[in-house]
Amino acid sequence: MTLTPAERRELERRVASRKGRADEARRARCILLLAAGATWVEIRAQLACSDPYIARWTGRFARERLAGLYSRHRGQPATVLTPRLEARLLEATRRGPPDGSTHWSTRRLGKHVGVSHMMVARVWARHGLAPHRLERYMASNDPDFERKAADVLGLYLHPPQHAAVFCVDEKTAIQALDRLDPVLPLSPGRAERHGFEYQRHGTLSLYAAFNTRSGEVLGKTVARHTSAEFVAFLAEVVAHQPKGQELHVILDNLSAHKTRQVEAFLAEHPHVHLHFTPTYASWLNQVELWFGKIERDLIARGIFTSVPDLARKLRRYIRQYNKAPRPVKWRYADPRRRITFTSRVTVH
Known part of the structure; x- marks a missing residue:
């Protein structure tokens, strides 16, 4: 040179x-x-x-x-996130893509507005926005929602001093699925893998009574979930409590919970009181949270060689859970704050 x-x-x-x-x-x-x-x-x-x-x-x-x-141009100067630019990003996020897509990605919105995808990610994180996520809900059409919800919430937030409060429900049609191919175990860089082929051995239902004070669960597996099985399970719950103790049971509006057999049982046990959640509001029942936990921990990925094997593993899970039970820290307290058919969602 x-x-x-x-x-x-x-x-x-x-x-x-x-x-x-x-x-x-x-x-x-x-x-x-x-x-x-x-x-x-x-x-x-x-x-x-x-x-x-x-x-x-x-x-x-x-x-x-x-x-x-x-003397060469050193590249595009860094874009400064001004309040005006941030508001523009939020407004574009709320409106959605103009091409008819359902939601933005950080790169697509960054290209649309003329900023980096990292700036879009920072703005979304600051405002708790996640356009790629979708949650589903069911709005209750119960005209008596506020009264019924307040009744249930009162038992959670201010339970009777000398009474037991149980959330009761049944998880139906749990399948005993056995994988036909070997399970490939977890390894570095690889998730556990299950084959697509399976053998279905049958189903069963699981009754559960969640003690809101202690977090303990009483469970029972049954082949059917008729009113007779429900009454038999209620009798077991009563038998586990001190004789004559007042018992409040929170449950949903399943027809099997409102039969003549149930009415006869309540007449024989006047210290047992049933509290029904509003229609399409089973999320007010704390046992649903526990059902979600056992679904994630055992049922979703479990391998069951028969219905008895499924029942045995469910009972074992309940025994292990009850060694360190955890009551729910309930936070929903205002029945007037709910999603209705006329609710409007506002993005801030």
Whole structure:
């Protein structure tokens, strides 16, 4: 590489300057070393740089001389997130993509607005927005929702002092599925894998009574879930309590919970009181949270060789759970705050 006297003086000045930028001095040294006949290996050793670094700056100098080292446009300036830009991102997120897609990704919205996808991600995180997620709900159409919900919430928040409160329900049609292919276990970089083929051995139902004070669960597996099985389970719950203790049972509006058999049982046990959740509001029943837990922990990925095997594993899970039960920290307290058919969702 050949340098003019003026170019050499300028490059040497950059190298010797104590006030200049270190990266500019490094580029100048690279060109001076090449002009002095140094090899790329020697330059890499002296400047602690890479071959692409040498190629980039020697190529620019060969094409543009000194201007290629110092006068080239250094890229687009960083975009500053102003309140106005943040409001624009939030408004675009709320409106959705103009092409009819259901939701934005960070990269698509960033390209649409003209900012980086990381800026979009920061704004979404700051406001708790996750457009890729979808949750489903069911709005209760019960005209007596507030009264029924207040009755249930009162038992959670202010339970009777000398009474027991149980949330009762049944998880029906639990399938005993056996995988036909071997399970490939968890390994570094690989999740546990199950084959698609399975054998269905049958189903059963699980009755559960969740003690709201202690978090303990009384469970029973049954082949059917008729009113007779429900009454028999209620009798077992009563038998586990001190004789004559007042018992409040929270349950949903299943027809099997409102038969003549149930009425006869209540007449024989006047200390047992049933409290029904509003229609389409079974989420007010704490046992549903426990059903979700056993579904995640055991049922969803479990392998069951028969219905008795399924029943045995369900009972074992309940025994292990009851060694360290956890009551629910209930937070929903205002029955007037609910989703209705006329509710409108506002994004802030």
